[in-house]
Amino acid sequence: MCTKNIIYFEHYSNYVDKCGIMVFEGRPEEILEQEYRKFFETHGRSLETWKRAVQLTPLGVHSNYRLTRPFPVYFGKGEGAYLTDVDGRKYIDFNMGFGALVSGHSNKVIVQELISRIENSTIFGFEDEESLNAAELINERFGTEMVRFSTTGTEATMHALRIARGYTGKTKVLKFEGCYHGSNQDLLFSVKPKPDEAGEERRPRPVPAGLGIPDFMKQGIVISQFNDTASTEELLDEYGEDIAAVILEPFPMNMGVIIPDREFIAMLRRKCDSIGAVLIFDEVKTCGKFYGGAEEVLGVRPDMKILGKAIGGGIPVSAIAGSSEMLSNIGPGKIAHAGTFNSNPLAMAAVSVTLGNVLTRSAMRNAQLLSQELAKGYSDLMADRHLEFHVPVAGLSGAISFNHREPKNWREFLKGDVGKWNYYYIAMLNRGVIPAGPGADEQWTVSVMHSKEEIENTLEAFKDIVPSIGMNFPLLEVEESV
Numbered sequence: 256m257c258t259k260n261i262i263y264f265e266h267y268s269n270y271v272d273k274c275g276i277m278v279f280e281g282r283p284e285e286i287l288e289q290e291y292r293k294f295f296e297t298h299g300r301s302l303e304t305w306k307r308a309v310q311l312t313p314l315g316v317h318s319n320y321r322l323t324r325p326f327p328v329y330f331g332k333g334e335g336a337y338l339t340d341v342d343g344r345k346y347i348d349f350n351m352g353f354g355a356l357v358s359g360h361s362n363k364v365i366v367q368e369l370i371s372r373i374e375n376s377t378i379f380g381f382e383d384e385e386s387l388n389a390a391e392l393i394n395e396r397f398g399t400e401m402v403r404f405s406t407t408g409t410e411a412t413m414h415a416l417r418i419a420r421g422y423t424g425k426t427k428v429l430k431f432e433g434c435y436h437g438s439n440q441d442l443l444f445s446v447k448p449k450p451d452e453a454g455e456e457r458r459p460r461p462v463p464a465g466l467g468i469p470d471f472m473k474q475g476i477v478i479s480q481f482n483d484t485a486s487t488e489e490l491l492d493e494y495g496e497d498i499a500a501v502i503l504e505p506f507p508m509n510m511g512v513i514i515p516d517r518e519f520i521a522m523l524r525r526k527c528d529s530i531g532a533v534l535i536f537d538e539v540k541t542c543g544k545f546y547g548g549a550e551e552v553l554g555v556r557p558d559m560k561i562l563g564k565a566i567g568g569g570i571p572v573s574a575i576a577g578s579s580e581m582l583s584n585i586g587p588g589k590i591a592h593a594g595t596f597n598s599n600p601l602a603m604a605a606v607s608v609t610l611g612n613v614l615t616r617s618a619m620r621n622a623q624l625l626s627q628e629l630a631k632g633y634s635d636l637m638a639d640r641h642l643e644f645h646v647p648v649a650g651l652s653g654a655i656s657f658n659h660r661e662p663k664n665w666r667e668f669l670k671g672d673v674g675k676w677n678y679y680y681i682a683m684l685n686r687g688v689i690p691a692g693p694g695a696d697e698q699w700t701v702s703v704m705h706s707k708e709e710i711e712n713t714l715e716a717f718k719d720i721v722p723s724i725g726m727n728f729p730l731l732e733v734e735e736s737v
C-alpha cells in the first residue's frame with residue numbers, strides 16, 4: 256500500500272489504492288498526516304472490510320452519511336456509552352447512532368423487554384394493544400392528541416407533508432436552508448447548498464440535493480433562511496395563499512447545533528395561523544434532546560411533530576403526532592398513510608419501554624448536565640489559545656464550531672473552519688473517542704448511560720490535541736452528505 260503522504264483517497268471512496276493525491280507540506284500538515292497514518296495503522300481490518308464492501312455496495316456504505324474520511328470504521332459491538340470496532344479498538348461514543356441511542360447501546364432494560372417481545376412474534380399484520388400504550392406515552396410527553404406510527408424519519412416527514420396538503424388543500428411547503436428532513440424527495444432541496452448556487456441570502460433558491468430530483472418539484476418548495484424573521488415573514492406573505500406547511504428542525508441539527516431565535520419561532524406560529532398553513536416541527540432529532548421535545552423549551556406548539564430516532568431506543572420507529580383535528584383526516588380515500596411495518600409489536604414495545612422506563616425526566620436531566628459539563632470543558636481548554644470557536648448546546652447535544660461567531664443559519668455555518676474540525680475528529684478517534692456524529696454538520700449526543708467518567712476521559716483526550724488545534728489546517732469545504 257502506498258504510504259507516502261496518504262491523507263485522502265480520491266473522493267475517499269472509489270479507489271482505495273489510489274492515494275497521495277494531496278501532498279502536504281509544513282507543520283500542521285505533518286501533524287495531520289501523523290494522525291491519518293496512525294488511523295491507517297490501527298484500522299487495518301476496517302480498511303480491508305471497506306475494500307470488499309465497495310465491490311458490493313455503492314461507496315461501501317448503506318447510507319451516504321456514513322461515508323467518512325478517510326474510510327468508514329466497521330464496528331462489532333456496542334455497550335452503554337461505548338463502541339468497539341472490528342480491529343478491537345474501544346471508543347467512548349458520542350455519535351450514539353446519530354442521536355438514535357439516547358438510551359445507550361443495548362440498555363439492559365430495553366434488551367429484556369425486546370427479548371420477551373421477540374418470543375411472541377415481531378409482526379402480526381394486525382393491530383396490537385401495545386401501540387395504545389406507546390401512543391399514550393407520546394401524547395402525554397409531547398402534548399399531542401393523536402399519533403400514527405411509521406418506521407423512519409424520512410417516511411414520517413413524507414406523510415406529514417401529505418397530511419398538511421390534504422388538510423389545507425394547498426401545495427407549497429416552506430423549508431429552511433441547511434435543514435434536513437430525511438431523504439424525502441419533496442424536501443431534498445437546499446440541504447447543503449453551496450453559496451455560489453444558493454442565490455441571495457434572504458431569498459434562497461431551491462437547490463436539489465443531487466441528481467434524480469425532477470425540476471418540476473421546485474414548484475412545491477419555497478426556501479427561506481433560518482432565524483431570519485423579516486425575510487421569512489416576507490416570503491410567507493408573498494406565497495401565503497399557496498403554502499400548505501412550514502417545516503423546520505426547531506433546533507437545526509444538520510448544521511451542527513443552531514439555537515433558534517425565540518421571536519423567529521413565535522412569528523412562524525403567528526404567521527402559519529394567519530395564512531392557514533400547518534406548522535410542522537421535525538423533531539426526529541430534538542425529541543430525544545429535551546424530555547418533552549422542543550416545545551418544552553420554546554413554548555410554541557406546532558400542529559404536527561415528527562418524532563423518530565431516540566423514541567425507539569435503537570429500534571427503527573417514527574411517529575407523526577399532532578392535533579386530532581389534523582390527524583383525523585387520515586383514512587382510505589381521504590389522506591393515505593400505510594406501511595407493513597407501521598406499529599409493529601417490536602417497535603411498540605421499544606417505544607413503551609424507552610419512553611416509559613429509560614428516558615425519564617431525571618435520566619435526561621442528568622445527561623443534559625453532562626452535556627453542559629462537556630461543553631464547558633471544551634471551552635475552558637480552548638480559551639486563551641487565540642482560537643475562534645463556539646460551543647452551542649441544546650439539551651443533551653452540542654457541537655464545537657470553529658467560527659468567528661456562533662452560527663445562526665446555514666450561510667453562517669459555512670464560514671466555520673472545517674479543516675480544524677477534521678483534525679479534531681480524526682485526532683479524537685485516534686484517542687478512543689467518537690466525539691460527535693461524523694461531519695462538521697453533526698453534534699454530540701450524551702446518552703443516559705454516559706457518566707462523569709466518560710466526560711472526564713473525553714476532555715483528557717482533547718487536552719492532548721488542543722495545543723495543535725490553533726494551527727492552520729488544510730481548508731476543507733462542507734460537502735453534500737446525503
Ligand SMILES: Cc1ncc(COP(=O)(O)O)c(C=O)c1O
Nearest residue numbers: 407408409435436437537539540
Ligand atoms: C431532522 C431529521 N429529520 C428526518 C431525518 C430522517 O430520519 P431517518 O434517517 O430515520 O429517515 C433525519 C435523519 O437524520 C433528521 O436529522
